Amino acid sequence: MLKIGVSGIEGSYSEEAAGIYARKNKIKDYEVVYLMDTENVLKNLADKKIEVGVFPIVNSIVGIVEMSVGPIKKYSFKIKDIFDMQINHNLMVKPGKKMEDIKKVSSHLQSLRQCGKFLKSRLSDAEIIELEDNGKAAKDLAEGRLSENTAVIASKAAAMLYGLEILEEGIQNIKDNRSAFLAVANI
Known part of the structure; x- marks a missing residue:
């Protein structure tokens, strides 16, 4: 089972994004791991506690997602996919x-x-x-x-x-x- 870590908890947009990623890549057997923020996602990825991390990087209204900038600079990883989704608040x-x-x-x-x-x-x-x-x-x-x-x-x-x-x-x-x-x- 693929473990996908997200920057949020149940009901977060990152959880929704993980579902989009799984469907897009025809992944049926996966578990969402709720890690609250990008720092925790990338730390868990580096520690091999998850196989994939999903987090936001930019928004069409406010631009760069600041909480992701620091951790992106701090950790090494490869990008598997970049995708966007509609956010309705x-x-x-x-x-x-x-x-x-x-x-x-x-x-x-x-x-x-x-x-x-x-x-x-x-x-x-x-x-x-x-x-x-x-x-x-x-x-x-x-x-x-x-x-x-x-x-x-x-x-x-x-x-x-x-x-x-x-x-x-x-x-x-x-x-x-x-x-x-x-x-x-x-x-």
């Missing part, structure tokens, strides 16, 4: 909460930047809380680690996985929001 809350209840918004920095126009126009008074992964933000909200008046920005898959209610779909600054992902392996 959604504003989600605990069931029953309304837009007017939101006092805080939490997500990954990249997601917050990609949705800056929406946040400025619709939630300008909300406190912004940056977390290391948008899937983690959704999980933390669902499990009560974020306050009840918090909304998170994440994927539809995260909303379904963690039982959250989507208040607004497609809140990214431009509708055709794409991120490029690398699939890497040891040299």
